[in-house]
Amino acid sequence: MENKPSLVATGIYKSFYDPAKVDILKGISFSINRGEFCSITGKSGCGKSTLLYILSTMDTDYKGELFIDSELMTNKSEKELAFVRNEKIGFVFQFHYLLNEFSVLKNVMLPGFKSSKHTEEELEHKAYELLKKLGIEKLSSKMAYQVSGGEKQRVAIARSMINDPVILMCDEPTGNLDSKNTEIVFEIFKELVHAFNKTILVVTHDENFSKKTHRIITMRDGSIM
Numbered sequence: 001m002e003n004k005p006s007l008v009a010t011g012i013y014k015s016f017y018d019p020a021k022v023d024i025l026k027g028i029s030f031s032i033n034r035g036e037f038c039s040i041t042g043k044s045g046c047g048k049s050t051l052l053y054i055l056s057t058m059d060t061d062y063k064g065e066l067f068i069d070s071e072l073m074t075n076k077s078e079k080e081l082a083f084v085r086n087e088k089i090g091f092v093f094q095f096h097y098l099l100n101e102f103s104v105l106k107n108v109m110l111p112g113f114k115s116s117k118h119t120e121e122e123l124e125h126k127a128y129e130l131l132k133k134l135g136i137e138k139l140s141s142k143m144a145y146q147v148s149g150g151e152k153q154r155v156a157i158a159r160s161m162i163n164d165p166v167i168l169m170c171d172e173p174t175g176n177l178d179s180k181n182t183e184i185v186f187e188i189f190k191e192l193v194h195a196f197n198k199t200i201l202v203v204t205h206d207e208n209f210s211k212k213t214h215r216i217i218t219m220r221d222g223s224i225m
Contacts, residue, residue: 004070005031006167006199007055012064014050014222024050025062026222032167035197037189039210042219048203049171051219055201056089056169057081069166086114090160090168094175097156098144104155105131105140112162123162130158133195134188150181157188167199168192174206186212 014025025047032038040048053059055066057073060081066073069088073081085091098107108127112118118126131137134154139147147155153173160168168189174182186209192198193214202213210216218225 008067039213046219090165092170094172100145170202
């Protein structure tokens with residue numbers, strides 16, 4: 001179980017036509033095992049975000065194969081992919097995308113409503129436990145707009161965990177945070193790997209952050225170095 005890959009990408013190619021053909025990703029292949037904390041780095045325009053978009057099943061227009069939790073994603077219907085995104089992938093973005101009209105607790109619970117695995121009561125308990133784990137349970141009844149930027153990002157991480165995903169995919173999760181909050185987020189990710197055996201994939205410009213992850217995948221001009 002330990003070393004079952006959470007994600008495998010094989011020969012991922014992506015091109016745009018503008019109007020001539022531009023190759024954005026050129027045969028990307030790698031795998032990430034369960035419990036691995038991995039970062040993707042590289043200069044702006046090297047294809048990091050495009051790759052993450054494909055790995056997170058949001059973009060299906062590519063050549064190659066993508067497996068998440070040993071299941072082939074290529075050629076699945078949009079409905080099937082939406083199910084995978086909700087059940088198997090937790091998302092953490094640079095902007096937290098919390099809904100201001102809901103409390104912190106409700107924001108954490110939201111992805112759980114789409115999955116019919118738990119009753120509302122169970123979800124509420126689970127959400128509160130996650131907030132506790134991240135040291136912010138005291139914020140549970142506050143409205144999303146009442147908490148600070150660093151706290152919002154921790155709420156977003158709790159939300160990404162509510163359906164117990166196989167992998168967390170994070171796009172510049174510390175891009176808007178100061179060094180203190182960046183350190184807090186890093187420690188949370190480390191703890192999720194350690195305590196829950198989560199797989200975490202982070203696209204980041206932050207060298208200090210990426211240096212501390214288990215593995216760095218460096219990209220240049222659409223290829224892995």
